[in-house]
Amino acid sequence: MKVSMPGAGGGTRRVWYGRLGFALVALGLLVLVPATLSDFSLNLMTKYLCYAIIAVGIGLAWGQGGMLTLGQGVFFGLGGYAMGMYLKLQAAGPGKVPDFMSWSGVEKLPLLWRPFQYAWVALPAIVIVPMAVAAALGAMVFRRRVRGAYFAILTQALAAAFVILLIGEQGYTGGTNGLTNFTQAFGFDLADPANQRTLYFVTAAVLCGVFLLARQLMASRYGRLLVAVRDGEERVRFLGYNPTVIKVLAFSVSAGMAGLAGALFVPVVGIISPALLGVVPSIEMVIWVALGGRSSLVGPVLGAVAVNYAKTSLSNRFPSGWLYLEGLLFVVVVGFAPMGLAGLAGYGRNALDRLRRSPAPAPQDGTGVLEDRKVPV
């Protein structure tokens, strides 16, 4: 009985700390940041928040579910292209083909593009297409019990193949240049700082929503089951669950989040191209999460914003140095702080707890359990 009390009390207290923390950060994102940053910096911040949305998804799939996905750029790209196609068709006007197509000699709107004339197709497609692709891939791969490094390589190959496809089909996809020259979105001028400010709020709100969704999933029985599959997939089978379903859901949700991020990215940055979603960007996405700490959800968000901020500011000064530094950071974190930045905070909190509890006798915090083998009936 003694043992159970501190744990239970700490649990509810931690929930409240979590809620308070989330409210403070959300307030900061929605009030403080837009009030203090210049238009230019705010636009950069919007981009970082788009990346943070991807990172939350990776935190769910990799951090909780143990699925190291090196192809998240594909889902980011699917969402981005879905949005880009819609905006391009809006700009071209009804019945016309987008500018880059006429340069490639494509006169008639390709079949694949036609549904994207309509917002009611394009907007849901932003989330549904990446989710469906991830679910199909996941169902095939997880059922055959492919996991670990093999899964990682497979997703990376998917990213490589996707880029080749995009570049090869220039007439339909804009090739290496991707889709660009966006001036308007939904009737708003994208060059207008006020509209960019609105986009910031939309992105920040989406990030908050995605974060809450992931947190609910993690706290639910499903979330516990996901951790269980990560740590002992075989054992989960013998509890009567089909691990494939559990993994497919997490992978698919993470893909949907990346798709959403891609769609927001397009009006914010004004371009979606193969260079933004290939093998290297996909690996970078995982690095953000590793640096921030994959065991929590705050870690990935922190990692995405911090790494991209550092990238922007440092690559201005040392254009060629950034990649080396990023690689070095990755090695250091994996080697010395496997739980990332958020993990460091965790160490600090544990150390504080220990200090605070030190006057109490040792067995109270459960350390005596290992020795105590006699169990009262």
Added chain:
Amino acid sequence: MTTILEIRGLVTSFDGFRAVDGVDLTIEEGEIRFLIGPNGAGKTTLIDTITGLAKAAAGSVCFAGKEMLGLKEYEVVREGIGRTFQTPTVFEQLSVIENIDLAASFRRPFISLLRRRRGIDDAIARVLDEVGLAEFGPLPAGTLSHGQRQWLEIGMLLVQNPRLLLLDEPVAGMTKEERTRTGELLQGIALNHTVVVIEHDMDFVRRYASQVTVLHEGKVLCEGPIAEVQADPIVQEVYLGRAADRTAHQEAG
């Protein structure tokens, strides 16, 4: 009594080696049966085959009138056969309560899993009590000792209320007190469950077994009450006899 499990002519082979080689086995409802036999006799492979972990080459496994061969592992569990493993595998990052709660939730519709667990169900509290882990509920399962993990595994099985429990060496690696405690637990479970126990420890078998099946080189050697089986000269030769030889050697040397 009604037959709950009927195995006929079961063969399981790995690269031509027949680990299970034509086993016939009948388990009655409510029975507790011990499977014994020397290392490599095919005991674990037999359980692996029943539960879908190993593929059978021939034969049939009929559980409550339904063929189990060809079903996936989780489908076999859903039919009502639960098992434990030689080395207890619990989810170390999750608390003891969460471990049992996940086991208990396996029949819930998937959608309802997306909700949080609120409090502790009566069934879970009862099982925690039964396996003697009540005071460890909120602790991560990773902090449990080896014996406690085995009990947690048994608890995870009990909460699922299977019709047939297959326990693979539940007392392996346990201390003396833990063995006694596990034996008592088993006797309690056997009151209202059908249990098949693989066991290596002959002292334990003598104390808690009534009906015993001896496996040897993938085949059923003999079957019957423990006293009868122990008296069987063939069993003594392949299994108990060897142990006797060894003691004789040790005494001589």
